[in-house]
Amino acid sequence: MAAAVTRFFLRGAGSKVPNTGVSTRGHSSFGATLLKLSPSCNVRTKTQRRHAAHFTFQPDPVPTQYGPTQKMNLFQSITSALDNTLANDPTAVIFGEDVAFGGVFRCTVGLRDKYGKDRVFNTPLCEQGIVGFGIGVAVAGATAVAEIQFADYIFPAFDQIVNEAAKYRYRSGNLFDCGGLTIRAPWGCVGHGSLYHSQSPEAFFAHCPGVKIVIPRSPVQAKGLLLSCIADKNPCIFFEPKILYRAAVEQVPVEPYTIPLSQAEILQEGSDVTLVAWGTQVHVMREVANMAQEKLGVSCEVIDLQTILPWDTETVCKSVVKTGRLLISHEAPVTGGFAAEISSTVQEECFLNLEAPISRVCGYDTPFPHIFEPFYIPDKWKCFDAIKRMINY
Amino acid sequence: MAAVRSMNKIYGLCFHGIRQMVGLKPSKLLQHRAFRVCAVHRQQPFDSSLEKPQFPGASAEFVDHLEFIQPNVISGIPVYRVMDRQGNIINPSEDPKLSKETVLNFYQKMTLLNTMDRILYESQRQGRISFYMTNYGEEGTHIGSAAALDPSDLVFGQYREAGVLMYRGFPLDLFMAQCYASTDDLGKGRQMPVHYGSKDLNFVTISSPLATQLPQGELYTLTSAVYMNIHVPVNIYMYIFLLNVSISAAGAAYAIKRENMNRVVICYFGEGAASEGDAHAGFNFSATLECPLIFFCRNNGYAISTPTNEQYRGDGIAARGPGYGMLSIRVDGNDVFAVYNATKEARRRAVAENQPFLIEAMTYRIGHHSTSDDSSAYRSVDEVNYWDKQDHPISRLRHYMLAHSWWSEDDERSWRKQSRKMVMEAFEKAEKRLKPSPELLFTDVYQELSPSLNKQRESMWRHLQQYKEHYQLDLYDK
Numbered sequence: 001m002a003a004a005v006t007r008f009f010l011r012g013a014g015s016k017v018p019n020t021g022v023s024t025r026g027h028s029s030f031g032a033t034l035l036k037l038s039p040s041c042n043v044r045t046k047t048q049r050r051h052a053a054h055f056t057f058q059p060d061p062v063p064t065q066y067g068p069t070q071k072m073n074l075f076q077s078i079t080s081a082l083d084n085t086l087a088n089d090p091t092a093v094i095f096g097e098d099v100a101f102g103g104v105f106r107c108t109v110g111l112r113d114k115y116g117k118d119r120v121f122n123t124p125l126c127e128q129g130i131v132g133f134g135i136g137v138a139v140a141g142a143t144a145v146a147e148i149q150f151a152d153y154i155f156p157a158f159d160q161i162v163n164e165a166a167k168y169r170y171r172s173g174n175l176f177d178c179g180g181l182t183i184r185a186p187w188g189c190v191g192h193g194s195l196y197h198s199q200s201p202e203a204f205f206a207h208c209p210g211v212k213i214v215i216p217r218s219p220v221q222a223k224g225l226l227l228s229c230i231a232d233k234n235p236c237i238f239f240e241p242k243i244l245y246r247a248a249v250e251q252v253p254v255e256p257y258t259i260p261l262s263q264a265e266i267l268q269e270g271s272d273v274t275l276v277a278w279g280t281q282v283h284v285m286r287e288v289a290n291m292a293q294e295k296l297g298v299s300c301e302v303i304d305l306q307t308i309l310p311w312d313t314e315t316v317c318k319s320v321v322k323t324g325r326l327l328i329s330h331e332a333p334v335t336g337g338f339a340a341e342i343s344s345t346v347q348e349e350c351f352l353n354l355e356a357p358i359s360r361v362c363g364y365d366t367p368f369p370h371i372f373e374p375f376y377i378p379d380k381w382k383c384f385d386a387i388k389r390m391i392n393y
Numbered sequence: 394m395a396a397v398r399s400m401n402k403i404y405g406l407c408f409h410g411i412r413q414m415v416g417l418k419p420s421k422l423l424q425h426r427a428f429r430v431c432a433v434h435r436q437q438p439f440d441s442s443l444e445k446p447q448f449p450g451a452s453a454e455f456v457d458h459l460e461f462i463q464p465n466v467i468s469g470i471p472v473y474r475v476m477d478r479q480g481n482i483i484n485p486s487e488d489p490k491l492s493k494e495t496v497l498n499f500y501q502k503m504t505l506l507n508t509m510d511r512i513l514y515e516s517q518r519q520g521r522i523s524f525y526m527t528n529y530g531e532e533g534t535h536i537g538s539a540a541a542l543d544p545s546d547l548v549f550g551q552y553r554e555a556g557v558l559m560y561r562g563f564p565l566d567l568f569m570a571q572c573y574a575s576t577d578d579l580g581k582g583r584q585m586p587v588h589y590g591s592k593d594l595n596f597v598t599i600s601s602p603l604a605t606q607l608p609q610g611e612l613y614t615l616t617s618a619v620y621m622n623i624h625v626p627v628n629i630y631m632y633i634f635l636l637n638v639s640i641s642a643a644g645a646a647y648a649i650k651r652e653n654m655n656r657v658v659i660c661y662f663g664e665g666a667a668s669e670g671d672a673h674a675g676f677n678f679s680a681t682l683e684c685p686l687i688f689f690c691r692n693n694g695y696a697i698s699t700p701t702n703e704q705y706r707g708d709g710i711a712a713r714g715p716g717y718g719m720l721s722i723r724v725d726g727n728d729v730f731a732v733y734n735a736t737k738e739a740r741r742r743a744v745a746e747n748q749p750f751l752i753e754a755m756t757y758r759i760g761h762h763s764t765s766d767d768s769s770a771y772r773s774v775d776e777v778n779y780w781d782k783q784d785h786p787i788s789r790l791r792h793y794m795l796a797h798s799w800w801s802e803d804d805e806r807s808w809r810k811q812s813r814k815m816v817m818e819a820f821e822k823a824e825k826r827l828k829p830s831p832e833l834l835f836t837d838v839y840q841e842l843s844p845s846l847n848k849q850r851e852s853m854w855r856h857l858q859q860y861k862e863h864y865q866l867d868l869y870d871k
Contacts, residue, residue: 091651118651124681129640129674133682136644136658139597140547142651144644160671164600164641170837172590172598173581179840209838209846233840262843310843 054379055283059250060220066253075245077219077252078107078184081226082145084256086115089143091180092230094120096130096147104149105186105245131157131183135165138180138235145230148185151239152196157183158204165235166210179233184226187215187239188279189331189377194370200279200332200363202308205237206341212236212261213308217282218244219252224259225306232261241279264312266319270301273325273387276316276342278305281329281378288383295384298391308338316342317349324355325390329378334362356393359386469708472755474725475734478784480792482730489730489737493799499540499729500794501808503532503787506556508812509565510760512820513572513586517764521824522572524586530727530759532556533786534691537732538752541740542659547649548596549642549660552587553691557661561594565815569823576870581837582829597645640675643749646684650747657743659687659736664753665696667710676717679749686749687739688719691726693758698771714751726756727786759785830870831857 062069072080085092094108100122102109112120123130127148134146148154154161161183169177189198205213212234216222222240229236267282268289275285282304289300301319305311320326326346328339339360346358361378369376446455475487482488491499510527517525528535535556542548548557555568566577571589574582580590580598590598642660649656666672667690679686690710694701707713714721720742724731732754739750757780761768768777794800835842835850842850857864 091648093647093651121682124674124677126674126677128671129643129678132640132671132674133644133647133678136641136646137648138644139641140645140648140652142648144648156670160640167600168598169840171580171584171588171600173579173583174837175579175590175592176598177840212839310839310845313845 053247054374054377055280056287057218057244057248057283058286059248060218062251063220063253063257066257067255069251069253071249072219072223072252073244073246073249074216074219074222074240075105075107077223078226078240079109079111080252080254081223081230081256082108082111083114084227085143085145085230086111086119088256089230091142092119092145093137093142094145094147095123095133097125097149098122099147103147105240105242107147107184107240107245127153127156128160131160131165134181134183135160135168135178135235138178139168139176141180143180143230144178144182146181146183148183150197150199150242151185151187151201152199154183154185154201154237161205161211161235161237162208166208168210168235170210177233178235181235182226182229182232182238183236184238184240186242186245188241188243189368189373190243191373192370193242193368195367198331198368198373200239200330202237202239202330203332203336203338203341206309206338208309210235211309213239214261214306215239215241215279215308216306217241217279217304218248219250221259221304221306223252224257225261227256228258228261231258236261239279243280259306262307262310262312264306264315265304266301266315267304268300268302270299270323272299272323273327273390274301274303274316274319274323275383275387276303276305276326276328277330278308279331281331284378284380284383285329288380288387291380291384292387296388296391298387300387305342311342313345313349317346320346320350321353324353326354327359327361327383327386327390329361329383331363331377333365334360335365337362356390359390361386464707465712466706466708470711470721470723470753472723472725473731473735474728475730476728476789476793478789478792480789480794480796482793487730487734489734491730491733493797495540496790496794496797496799499536500787500790500800501812502556502559503536503729503790504808505565505812505815506532506535506559507787508809509555509559509568509816512813512816513569514760514764516820517586522586524764525572526552526587526763527760528553528555530757530780530785531691531693533729533790534689534726534732534754534756536560537729538659538661538687538689538736538754541733541736543656543740545595545654545656546740547642547645547656547658548594549645549658550596550599551662551666551691552599552601553663554661555587555589558589558591558594558596561591561596563589563591563594563596565819566822567591569819570826573823573826574828575823575826576829577823577826578829581833583833597641640671640678642686642688643675643679643682643684646679646686646749647682650683650685655744657685657687657740659689659740661689661691663696664690664692664694664701664710665699665704667713668696668704676713676719676749676751680718683747684749685743685747687736687743688714688749688751689736690751690753691756692753693726693756695758695762695768695772697762697766698768700772709753709755711751711753719749719751721751721753723753723755726754727784727789729786729790756786757784827870828868831866 082094094111098104099108099120100112108120123133130146130148134144137144148157165178165181188200202213202215205211212232214225214229214236216225226238229238267286275289277285285302289302292298292300301323303316303319328342330337330339339362343358343360361383363376363378446453474483476482506528510529513522513525514527516522531553535554539557539560544561550557567579568589570577571580572586580588585601588599588601590596642658646658649658692709696704711721711723722735724735726732735752739752743750759777759781791800835846838846857866
């Protein structure tokens with residue numbers, strides 16, 4: 001219900017913004033409105049200058065092993081993954097609030113026309129219902145891809161996720177499971193999303209055995225990881241960094257392919273410090289690594305964790321054994337954030353190799369603010385400073 | 394509207410075609426279901442010429458005087474019944490005319506459940522199992538509804554529907570194994586007693602999302618305390634069971650609709666659980682998404698100690714159905730034939746029309762809420778006695794059978810003896826069994842064992858190796 005109120009409020013606000021640049025289709029879409037204002041869009045008017053992008057998207061090398069590729073941004077690569085799923089799995093259904101006309105972030109555009117309204121459909125506005133419904137579809141053996149419109153609105157479904165979805169297989173002795181369930185939700189800051197269109201709730205779910213939590217950094221990763229989540233025999237929560245929906249563009253294979261879950265990826269080898277992040281923050285880290293190299297002569301190893309739960313302890317620990325230093329960064333508040341888990345585990349596993357205290361550069365322990373966003377987020381300067389202090393420790 | 398209908402038809406045919414092409418169990422597709430989904434179409438024709446309300450949210454006339462709609466609570470939705478308290482059929486045209494064998498089976502399943510309840514309730518009082526919930530007074534709702542279903546229909550229950558499993562032939566051994574958490578338990582000893590489930594019988598495992606009073610770890614300690622004969626105060630783990638199933642049932646019903654087979658989903662819940670937000674979600678989703686689903690509410694007057702007048706102020710649960718656009722009925726839950734008829738018809742129409750039905754079975758919770766509850770603290774013994782002695786589903790059916798000379802006092806005596814013997818045998822067998830291996834603490838969290846969980850598993854075994862004298866390992870399977 002909170003979603004509804006905010007939706008209307010912001011829709012109204014959005015309509016006052018001059019419609020510059022971004023193509024307007026027949027439907028007004030709240031997500032599009034959010035993104036229109038986003039710094040990562042091409043349009044930059046004077047009033048928006050204060051929202052200078054806090055990251056620069058860096059595309060990965062074009063993957064060649066999966067056949068022909070096509071230029072896609074992140075929302076298009078999500079659509080492509082969903083398209084592949086509906087095409088190959090006749091039981092698969094996609095549902096949530098406003099997905100039928102294409103979704104407020106355009107992730108489901110065209111799917112209803114292509115696959116039918118019994119497979120891509122709107123639900124009533126009720127998050128606990130959406131997840132509970134998805135569990136039921138999965139229990140009956142079908143593939144359910146549920147959308148929660150914003151990660152901020154996943155909490156009404158917390159009970160269904162934590163008490164039901166996560167425990168279904170365990171409590172029934174594997175008689176029943178809801179492994180066919182994937183919950184997708186736009187995630188992370190977007191420049192001006194304020195309290196309820198910016199949250200990064202992964203740590204709330206990281207404390208819940210039985211679910212998998214996955215966050216991609218780019219269109220290629222998004223498609224491969226989402227297809228893995230959908231194929232995985234466990235309930236998965238897939239958080240999509242909404243600031244990248246339009247900002248991140250790269251060549252994405254058209255055919256389905258998967259990227260393994262619970263496997264971190266080393267994006268850049270280094271020898272002095274290990275930097276761990278996920279989602280948009282990976283791009284911040286890449287930039288920080290360059291800054292550290294240029295300004296300090298420090299060689300950073302950049303790791304994209306990709307799967308928050310169950311996470312890849314081995315890759316991270318191996319790296320820290322080599323570098324002796326670790327910086328973890330996430331947008332979510334520091335206390336109880338997932339960096340705490342990584343930090344504590346690494347300290348346990350790599351005590352003899354650590355040459356400095358593990359550093360966490362995260363959001364502050366406040367709600368996510370509107371006009372103060374530039375000061376709130378763990379940007380490259382905050383991370384750079386942490387590296388400097390760590391090196392001089 | 395006609396155009397829309399025909400489009401649906403064309404679409405349905407296409408779907409049928411696709412299913413056949415893909416070769417999805419075509420043999421089971423003989424019966425083609427009318428397939429209507431999401432009746433709201435993208436663009437609806439708009440005609441503003443008429444002098445009538447044009448609001449998209451409702452279809453209604455204007456009215457020129459101020460009047461609030463009154464809730465109809467004094468004279469509520471009537472209670473459908475087939476036989477009176479003496480087992481006489483009231484209206485012959487409503488008599489389901491079930492065969493003698495069927496009725497005998499009804500009676501035996503109801504009484505067997507009753508016998509099992511008595512023995513397991515006593516065994517909890519003696520500290521032999523940690524927890525139990527009886528079905529006293531609600532046996533008719535279970536058996537009557539279960540009999541009206543097809544065995545392939547998927548059942549989502551709350552926790553007081555053991556009779557449904559009993560009707561479907563769940564062995565006494567497995568009931569006991571679950572309550573004792575023995576090696577034979579299909580649930581691997583992980584859940585509290587009465588949380589049954591059976592894949593073969595299409596009965597989805599019961600869960601008890603608890604109202605945060607007690608985390609699972611504490612419960613486990615308490616369970617051990619019972620085994621060690623330490624007295625556990627009655628109210629220490631008073632459980633409130635919440636409804637999480639109804640909305641899942643809607644999802645399952647939707648998937649089943651897409652399977653295009655002759656199946657429905659039935660979802661049982663108490664009138665207290667109907668206050669949960671998930672009940673609202675389930676009712677609304679199943680109506681808007683047109684799910685072949687039967688919501689079966691057991692309105693037994695109490696949610697633990699809370700009487701219905703503190704639970705709701707409308708005309709019970711049945712009156713909410715029409716608000717969601719759902720066909721609804723209220724039945725006498727102590728009349729097994731009334732329950733049977735209502736469920737049978739709801740099932741027939743749910744399959745044919747892909748829409749949900751709501752059945753509210755009025756009954757009375759004769760037993761305590763659970764073994765952790767003493768109901769004399771909040772209701773009178775006279776009240777309980779009335780329902781136990783004068784209006785009980787078992788005695789009512791017995792009257793019916795006696796009137797038909799299908800049953801005698803001798804039959805009654807010998808069946809009581811026989812059913813008691815069967816239950817006791819299963820009981821003793823389960824009690825002698827070991828508990829499942831502690832290894833099973835770690836499996837099924839995910840489908841696969843994650844590396845970190847595997848590490849924790851190894852660490853537990855190392856620990857047990859070293860400190861084995863502090864754990865009752867001899868009670869557990871190796």
